Amino acid sequence: MTQGLRKGLASYGDDAFSLFLRKVFIKAMGYSDDALDRPIVGITNTASDYNPCHGNVPELIESVRRGVMLAGGLPMVFPTVSIHESFAHPTSMFLRNLMAMDTEEMIRAQPMDAVVFIGGCDKNLPAQAMAVASADIPAIAIPTGPMVVGHHRGEVLGACTDCRRLWSQFRAGQIDAAEIDRIGGRLAPSVGTCMVMGTASTMACILEAMGLALPLSATAPAVHADRRRIAEASGRRAVQMAIASAPCPGHLITQASVRNAMIVLQAIGGSTNGLIHLTAIAGRAGIAFDLDAFDQIGREVPVLVNLKPSGAHYMEHLHHAGGLPALLRELAPLLDLTTPTVAGGTLADVIAAAEQVPGQDVIRTLAAPLCPQGSIAILRGNLAPQSAVIKHSAASPHLLQHTGRAVVFHSVQDMAARIDSPDLDVHPDDILVLRNAGPKGAPGMPEAGYLPIPMKLARQGVNDMVRISDARMSGTAYGTIVLHIAPESAVGGPLAIVQTGDRIRLDVAARRLDLLIDEAELARRLAAWHHQPSHRAPALRGYAKLFEDHILQAHQGCDFDFLLREGPAANPPANPSRK
Ligand code: FES
Numbered sequence: 001m002t003q004g005l006r007k008g009l010a011s012y013g014d015d016a017f018s019l020f021l022r023k024v025f026i027k028a029m030g031y032s033d034d035a036l037d038r039p040i041v042g043i044t045n046t047a048s049d050y051n052p053c054h055g056n057v058p059e060l061i062e063s064v065r066r067g068v069m070l071a072g073g074l075p076m077v078f079p080t081v082s083i084h085e086s087f088a089h090p091t092s093m094f095l096r097n098l099m100a101m102d103t104e105e106m107i108r109a110q111p112m113d114a115v116v117f118i119g120g121c122d123k124n125l126p127a128q129a130m131a132v133a134s135a136d137i138p139a140i141a142i143p144t145g146p147m148v149v150g151h152h153r154g155e156v157l158g159a160c161t162d163c164r165r166l167w168s169q170f171r172a173g174q175i176d177a178a179e180i181d182r183i184g185g186r187l188a189p190s191v192g193t194c195m196v197m198g199t200a201s202t203m204a205c206i207l208e209a210m211g212l213a214l215p216l217s218a219t220a221p222a223v224h225a226d227r228r229r230i231a232e233a234s235g236r237r238a239v240q241m242a243i244a245s246a247p248c249p250g251h252l253i254t255q256a257s258v259r260n261a262m263i264v265l266q267a268i269g270g271s272t273n274g275l276i277h278l279t280a281i282a283g284r285a286g287i288a289f290d291l292d293a294f295d296q297i298g299r300e301v302p303v304l305v306n307l308k309p310s311g312a313h314y315m316e317h318l319h320h321a322g323g324l325p326a327l328l329r330e331l332a333p334l335l336d337l338t339t340p341t342v343a344g345g346t347l348a349d350v351i352a353a354a355e356q357v358p359g360q361d362v363i364r365t366l367a368a369p370l371c372p373q374g375s376i377a378i379l380r381g382n383l384a385p386q387s388a389v390i391k392h393s394a395a396s397p398h399l400l401q402h403t404g405r406a407v408v409f410h411s412v413q414d415m416a417a418r419i420d421s422p423d424l425d426v427h428p429d430d431i432l433v434l435r436n437a438g439p440k441g442a443p444g445m446p447e448a449g450y451l452p453i454p455m456k457l458a459r460q461g462v463n464d465m466v467r468i469s470d471a472r473m474s475g476t477a478y479g480t481i482v483l484h485i486a487p488e489s490a491v492g493g494p495l496a497i498v499q500t501g502d503r504i505r506l507d508v509a510a511r512r513l514d515l516l517i518d519e520a521e522l523a524r525r526l527a528a529w530h531h532q533p534s535h536r537a538p539a540l541r542g543y544a545k546l547f548e549d550h551i552l553q554a555h556q557g558c559d560f561d562f563l564l565r566e567g568p569a570a571n572p573p574a575n576p577s578r579k
Contacts, residue, residue, distance in 0.1 A: 001245060004040050004074075007111040022111075031074075038074040039242035041235065042112030044103065044128065046082035046119055053084060053121035053200065054144050055191025056222045060231045064116050064142070067235025073242060075235065078106055083123045085447075085474075093472065094444030096123040097551075097560050098543055103131035112137065113242030116234055120144030120192065120222075122199040122475070125207060126277035132212075133249045133284035134565065138241035140234045140342045141213040143204035145222035146315035147192040152183055158196045159188045160476040161308045164450070172458040192222025195315045196308040198475035202270035203277055208324045209264040210257040211341030212249065215350050219319035226319070237342060247340055253285040256336040260347070262294045263334050266301045266374025267327065269310030269393050271475020272483055275376060280557030286565040291378045291387050291555060295511065298374030303393050304330055304364045309478040310393040311370050313362050321362035325354035330365055379482065381514040382522060383468070383494050383504065386486035387555045392508050394478035396464040400508040402480070403516070404431040404466060408500045411436040411535035412448045412471075420455035428457055431466045431504045435495045436535055438470035438488025439551045439558050443536075443544070449473035449483040466506055468513065470495055470554070482506065482513060484554035491553075497525035 005026070009018040023036060043064050047057035061077055068075040081099040083092050107115055115135075117128040120143050132139035150157035157166075166187075170180040193200035204218035214234055220226035241247065258278065265274050279289040305327060307313050318327075328335065329351045337348035364370050375393035380386075392400060407430045409415035415434055418424055426432075432451045439445045449471035453462055467481045470488035487493035494515060498504070503516040515522065539548040550560040 003113050003242075004038065005036050005111050007113070008109065035074050038072060039113045039239055040111055041068045041073045041075050041238045041242055042107065042110065042115040043075055043077045044115070044117045044119070045077050045079045046124060048082040048084070050087040051082045051084040051121060052188070052191055053193045054082060054119070054124070056144055056227070057118055059228060060118050060142060060144065063228045063231035064118070064235035067232035068239055070232075071236040071239035073239035076110070076112060078110060080106060083127070084121050090442065091444035091446045092123045093439075093446070093558065094547060096127045096558075097547070097563070099123065099127035100130040101563070103128050104134045107131060107135040107137065113245070114138040114140070114238040116140050116142060116238050118142045118144065120200055120204070122203070122273065125200070125203045126280065129207060129212065129281045130284045130559070133253055133281055134563070136248050136250045138238070138244075138246060139212070139249055140238050140241070141207045141217065142231050142234050143193070143200075143207070143213065143217055145192050145220050145224070145227045146195040146201060147188055147190045148221050148223060148316055149195055149314045150186040150189045152186045156314070157183070157187050158308055158314050159194045160198065160474060161196045161478065163187050164477055168453070168458065168463065171452065171455060172461075190223050194476055196476050197269050197271070197305065197310065197315075199271040199273040201315050202265065202268065202274040202475055205264055205268050205270065205324055206261045206274060206278060209328065210261050211252045211339055211347065214343055215325050215353065216319065216323045219315055219323040221316045221319065237344070240344075241342065247342065250285060251340060252342070253281060253287070254339065255287055257339045258282045258287055258289070259293070260335050260339060262297050263301050263331055264327070266298045266376060267303060267331055268305040269303045269307065269370070269375040272376060272389050272391050273472055273475050275389060276472070276484070276554055276558055279555070280559045283557050283559055283564045289557065294376075295378040298377055301331070301334060301374045302366065302369030303371035303373070303375050304366070304369050306362050306364060306370050309476060310375055317362045320357070321360040322355040322357050325350050326357065327363050329354045330363060333366070377508055377511060379508070379511050379513040381512045383498070383513045383515045384485045385494065386553065387484070388468070388482050388486070388513050389484040390480075390482050390508060395480040399464060399466050399480035399506075401506065402431070402466050403503060403505040404429045406431050406433045406498050406500055406502045406504050408433045408435070408498055409451075412442060412446060413535055415448070415451060419452055422456055424454055424456070426454050426457065428460075428462045428465060431468060431506070433495070433498050433504070434467070434469035434471060435489035435498070438485070438490055439553060440548060441470065441488055441490030443539070443547060443551070445470075445472050445554065445558060447472050447474045447477075449481055450477040450479065468504070468506075486553045486555045488553060492526070492529055494522065494526065496529050497522070
């Protein structure tokens with residue numbers, strides 16, 4: 001097997017010359033022949049001044065480097081795309097597949113025997129996991145880790161569940177401008193990812209559960225010494241994996257580990273975005289994601305993790321309660337414990353080493369869960385023929401069965417223009433409907449599914465309503481919110497033909513979402529529908545055009561159709577010269 005610097009030579013028609021030339025150039029950096037003969041561990045560098053969730057990446061890289069060198073390898077750091085939620089126009093989801101392609105291709109293009117990928121903010125770990133699943137060389141994930149909690153007037157705060165709660169109070173006039181300014185400086189008190197069970201935390205937990213990261217990688221706070229030690233250990237382990245050429249992501253991302261990840265996603269009260277990303281990661285490994293199985297797991301697996309937005313605590317508390325290994329121990333009767341991990345053993349070994357923390361209230365038991373069912377349900381009905389999603393653990397129980405009058409917004413722009421109008425005809429029992437906010441429609445499926453409560457209702461004390469859309473919402477958000485309706489309205493899904501005044505019925509227990517018009521009227525409206533992209537111009541060039549032409553629907557993971565694994569021929573080895 002070709003390893004190290006000899007892998008993936010640039011094409012000059014003379015391999016010996018290609019290697020000679022490669023060495024000539026790399027020696028300009030002062031490397032010795034001894035260093036260049038070692039197994040190479042690539043380390044992604046996603047540090048960016050635009051990405052505070054990755055603010056600790058330079059320190060983590062230093063720790064990984066140390067681990068690699070202590071184990072006799074050569075660390076090689078390389079840059080990739082980096083995405084922060086608040087600095088990604090039009091949406092971070094729009095860029096996830098770009099990052100996945102960039103990361104995959106740079107892993108393929110450059111010589112490395114293993115790769116350590118460091119990421120955190122919502123789309124980064126999913127993009128990287130998709131990339132390594134396709135490149136399929138030994139790979140270890142290191143999440144950047146959660147921020148520490150904030151404090152304000154004796155209250156513990158977390159980004160960004162409390163960002164939304166307190167902003168809603170500001171909109172309702174319960175907090176003044178000076179106080180919301182002060183709070184704005186306290187909600188994100190350190191580098192790292194949002195410290196509630198948002199998408200970043202969800203994906204970190206999922207990757208650890210799938211065996212793609214070392215134990216406790218998901219939960220150690222970003223600024224905690226544990227995280228630096230995990231990074232060093234990941235570097236060491238990556239060298240062993242580089243020498244053994246195993247395990248590769250293809251060994252780790254299996255039907256069994258995807259099912260384990262589904263169980264963990266339900267039990268942690270995870271983000272709805274996690275569902276899209278897990279579907280995409282599984283798709284890269286050639287595994288079709290079974291939404292019905294996921295829903296059934298949700299009926300049987302309770303929420304055990306007591307973290308916001310479903311519960312009360314924050315990620316650092318989950319870490320101090322024993323982290324993912326302690327949660328996996330509680331879930332052990334439901335999991336496949338034979339799945340392998342990058343640590344070298346199986347999930348059973350991870351559980352055997354899990355810490356027992358007496359008196360903690362963060363990881364509940366199966367006998368005394370936080371919620372009796374899982375956090376996410378899959379809905380279907382004439383409004384969601386393929387599927388829709390609701391995080392019912394973070395919804396208002398009295399709205400989980402609700403029939404109301406539709407108040408329709410044609411696009412995100414339309415919603416922004418009218419939601420706070422005093423003239424908006426809206427009542428607390430109505431159902432707010434947003435369309436043209438799906439993968440293709442917006443584009444990029446913005447986190448606009450958390451429609452704000454109209455100002456005039458918020459000022460009356462209304463703090464939740466049923467809201468439905470083909471958009472996503474932040475994993476840190478809460479409320480009775482139906483998302484990911486597929487097919488989306490922009491491709492002619494039934495959401496496109498809902499009219500203000502129609503009646504809609506949500507029944508989470510029955511897993512239904514229906515527009516209450518008769519079949520003939522539904523068929524007539526669908527036949528009359530023709531796409532009018534009045535809210536935006538079509539994409540004509542560049543990545544936007546690629547996105548528009550190839551993006552898949554939410555229930556398919558929003559990957560590009562040409563990136564799914566279809567078989568060995570569609571998924572060549574990372575380096576052609578690897579024999
Ligand atoms: Fe980066 Fe929340 S904004 S994880």
